[in-house]
Amino acid sequence: MRTVLQDLRYSFRQLLKTPGFALTAVISLALGIGATTAVFSVVYAILMDPYPYAAPDRMAHMLLTASNGDRRGFGVTAAQWQILRKSPVLEDAFITDDWNLTVTGSDLPEDIDGQYVTSNMFAFMGVPAALGRGLQPSDAIDGQDPQPVVVLAHAFWQRHFNGDTGVVGKTIQLMRKNYTVVGVAASRFTWGDADVYLPLKVTGDQLRGYEPEIRLKPGVTRAQAEAALQPLVEQFHKEAPNHFPKEPAKLRIEGLNDMFIRELGGTLYLLFGSVALLLMIGCGNVSILLLARATAREREFAVRSAIGASRRRLIRQLLTESILLSFAGAGLGLVLAYRILAVIVANLPQFSFPHEASIHINVPVLVFCVTVAVVTGVLFGLSPAWRLSRPEVSQVMQSASRKTTAGVSGRKVHRTLIAGQIALTLLMLAGAAAAIEGFLKVAHMKLGYDPQNVMSVGIPIHDGTYKTWEEREAYFVRLHDAAQTVPGVTVAAISSNATPPSNGFRTDFEIVGKPSTSEQKLHLNLVSREYFPTLRIPLQQGRVWDADEEHRGAAIMVINQTMAKRFFPNGDAIGHMLKIPDAKPQPPYRLVSPAGQGPVLIVGVMADKLDDGLSKPVAPEGFVPYTMMMGMYTQILVRAEASPLPLVRAVSAAVNSVDHDQQTNHNVKDLEHWISGEPEYARGQLVSWLFGGFAALALALAAVGLYSVVSYTVAQRTNEFGIRIALGAQRGHVTGLVFRSMLLSVGGGIAAGVVLSIALSKVLAHWSSESASSRDPLLLAGVTCAMAVVASLACALPARRASGLDPVEAIRYE
Known part of the structure; x- marks a missing residue:
């Protein structure tokens, strides 16, 4: 125990002597461990232990x-x-x-x-x-x-x-x-x-x-x-x-949990894979730093070996230092994990995970964090420990000698680590770029309607009230008229089930006079005639029903272009009649007007709008007067002059003035929030921002690792560069030598990263359906250029320092 304490004290003193090295290593680990712990917390809570119920x-x-x-x-x-x-x-x-x-x-x-x-x-x-x-x-x-x-x-x-x-x-x-x-x-x-x-x-x-x-x-x-x-x-x-x-x-x-695993499982595994890569890059950074530091300490360990230190003791000393670094990184990483976890939870799609899940840093997650710290400490400390535990004691007698080149084995290890870092970083950059590109496509998709300054106010009808069709029709009219009179409201419409971009209920239909098939389905929407100007959906052909037809629940329908083209390719949709088997009364839960129980006449064609989510093509869609079929729930769409949310209380008061027991839904949103709540939008936003953030961190870590290796190489070759400059070498020649020394590592890493990106593109597409393909040539070219620029900048400062060496000082350098 005493020797262990001695090792800890000595390791602590050694790290304090080189604060730059220690801080860089700890931050590299903290970023990887913190991100990994945060994402694992979410994976554990949602996919492994989401429910508190018995069995x-x-x-x-x-x-x-x-x-x-x-x-x-x-x-x-x-x-x-x-x-x-x-x-x-x-x-x-x-x-x-x-x-x-x-x-x-x-x-x-x-x-x-x-x-x-x-x-x-x-x-x-x-x-x-x-x-x-x-x-x-x-x-x-x-x-x-x-x-x-x-x-x-x-x-x-x-x-x-x-x-x-x-x-x-x-x-x-x-x-x-x-x-x-x-x-x-x-x-x-x-x-x-x-x-x-x-x-x-x-x-x-x-x-x-x-x-x-x-x-x-x-x-x-x-x-x-x-x-x-x-x-x-x-x-x-x-x-x-x-x-x-x-x-x-x-x-x-x-x-x-099966549905939630389908909805979010792939996204979480994708994020977990990205933070695992980030952790590997951080560990690679620390390995590079330790190897560089170990070379500088060769004489120290040769002396310790010469005076009797055993190989086991030397390995233990170096492993103690690396594990001390990893635990410091884990401690800081745990602090970062809380912050990252809060960001992830705030951006999880609202209904894509069980709300019973308790997402926090708990005991299993802490055990995971400690395990990661120990494993990474042993892994990245083992290689230098193994090499330095067998020092050449004769080096002690050669303290005055000057080395003009670094060890071949050390260079190979450094080059391999740098190439691996760059390959993993490029893979993360390609994945993040694909996710961001996919999300931007969803975010800027043509909607076919104008959601700005529109909100949907839900109105649940109480059980046992307004039991007849006449009572409910009159009540809905009064609700609409009350909302329309609220100051600041420019237009209001009844929209019982038609709030886009996922709207209507899917139902069968038959075209009168034509044979029906099982594929004849449409999204049926129950709306008032003001619905179309409220959402600014243009009429393409025919007309919309009038006030009298709406009042009596006329069997009239307006369809969208997709339905007209698919089922009436000759352009003669107007005048055809449809039968809707689901338009049957089930009082008091579904009240159908007398006319609505028969065939429905098509009188108009509206422009297409998204009606089946953000990632699916527009489905056949029909709109009928809400009075034709009324349930125990409706909505009022309100378009305002500015943001409509400040009008929520006024609209609720207007609804309540019609019936003092009538409430509105407590969770009122504007349509732009309805869009951002769609699963594909929320998932795409989560993946693109988090994956992009982790990729940016990976790029920074890779740049630090490359800078460390190049700086180490310059330091090892100081004598050589001094001699070259003394013999007349130009600064550009020396700078070129530094860049060429890293060309193989950087080029090999970029090539390997491109291969990985192409090979794993199907995995990224499967786990994140909204993302673009990481095989996209333009995307790959962009991230490759970004990686090459960052690598060049990381090499530039040490190269500039090498080209500016004083030959006399450089030759004397030890």
Whole structure:
């Protein structure tokens, strides 16, 4: 132990003697370890340990997979849920129904997300409440009205009750009805992103479909569960066809995290690969510095060997110094990791990861960080330790000798390390450039509409209100007129489901008089006639419905150009009639006008706009008067003279003036935020900025490493350069010698980097679908030039110093 302490003290003194070396090495490691630790924290939280629930690996969603690969959920009735629970392959199941609720009793009703859940849900999840209890069987007995009790979500408890620990037993007014708070959910219990959880009334109602969630029994595979449950689902389909898609579909059991792995997994692995490269470049830097420093210490270790130091002791001393550096780098890296982690979390696509995930630096991540520090310390310290542990003692007797060249083996190692650094850096630069180019394409894509100064205000209709078509039509008109009168609003429109760039619901249609196919699908949008001027979408042909037609819910449609060209190639779309099978009334949840239950007449063609995300081509799209088919939810699009967000409260007050219990959605965004929230936009932004930042750091580290090697080479060849200058060599000749000494390393590294970029382009494209190809010749030429310029600058300063040597001083240099 005493010798270990001696090694530590000696190593610390040695590092203090060379603060420039120590600082450069620590920063090189800190950048790599900090970035790696931050990204690993995200990977661990989202992909490895996202859920706090009991046996989350056996929890699953039930989905239906169509022949084209599309996945979608389905609903079961309460009676079917009870049958499902008895399946021999399931441990248990619960059902949920989400609904927008209103906290009443204040000046403006507060919109909250409610989840009605069966009373077994909290026991199913197995997460103890933070305060009080969860829901229990006595709160909801089948066939009876549930007890007026509520469990608060942790975030809502903090926001609405300011974290009051005495909240259990208090009441909260929802929809003018008092509920007793019986508990506060744990902070990571965020199922359905709900604000409150209430007991679900289980009845025999065949109109209500609920989303089922299941847990497999231990030892039951997903394939076994699919085979056992497929006949049951087919039976449910026959009993309640309205809750299922019309096309035949196969049951698929999907894990809780499968969708998020598809959405974000590749992006996170790509980022993890980039920071691993950054760490390798940082370690290469430290290796270069240690090798250069080791050469300068050859005489010291020769003396220590001559007076009796064993080879084992010398290796231990050098490894102690390198591990001390790595732990210092890890400590600083951990501080950087917190900062980098905050940036990553702030830029994660909102709905592309489970909100139960706790993304922070935790014990597994700390263990990972320490492991990285130790491994890197041993790896980059082993080579110089091994070489210097066998010094030539005769060098001690040659202290007056002058060396005109550096060791051949040292040069080879340095050249190899530099070439490797440059190759990895070029790979990162190419990947980052491709990601940035891809993101810029998405960000500057032609939308087909004008989102500036437009916002969407969601309006959830309360259960049990405005039950007839006439009542709801009159109510929607009053809501629209109230919003239109708000000062600062230039135009308002009803847009029940048509907020771009992902809008409408996909449905089948038939062209009257023509044979139909399974490929005849369109995005159906329920809008008012003001929708088109609000978004400034030009009319290409025909007309839009008028006020009278809208008032009576006329069966009229305007289609987009894509639909007109695909299904009416002769340009005669106007005048044709379509049948929409889904336009069937299901009161009170779907109210259809009398005219809307028959064929729909095409009267106009609008210009195309994005309607299926930012990366997919425009899909066939149809617009009908919102009065033709009204659900329990609508939106008002508001165009303002300036940014519309300051008008949110005024618009909400106007809506509330129509019905004092009517709230608006709490999360109101302008359309530009809707665009930036699209998965491809958010992923592209995350990858391009982070990957670009890491690539810039890698470039800086590679430049420092190259500068260190060239400076070391110049120092080793000082005598040689002095002699050359004394014999008449020009400064340009000496500068050329310095540059030529690095030409092979830099050129080889750039060539290897280009090969790697081409070889890994498919990986980059697979993991980041929005990125351009790193095989792009112009892109590769650009990053190659950037790498060559940086390498030249890194060599320029030492070369200038070499060409300016005083021959007398240089010849005397030792």
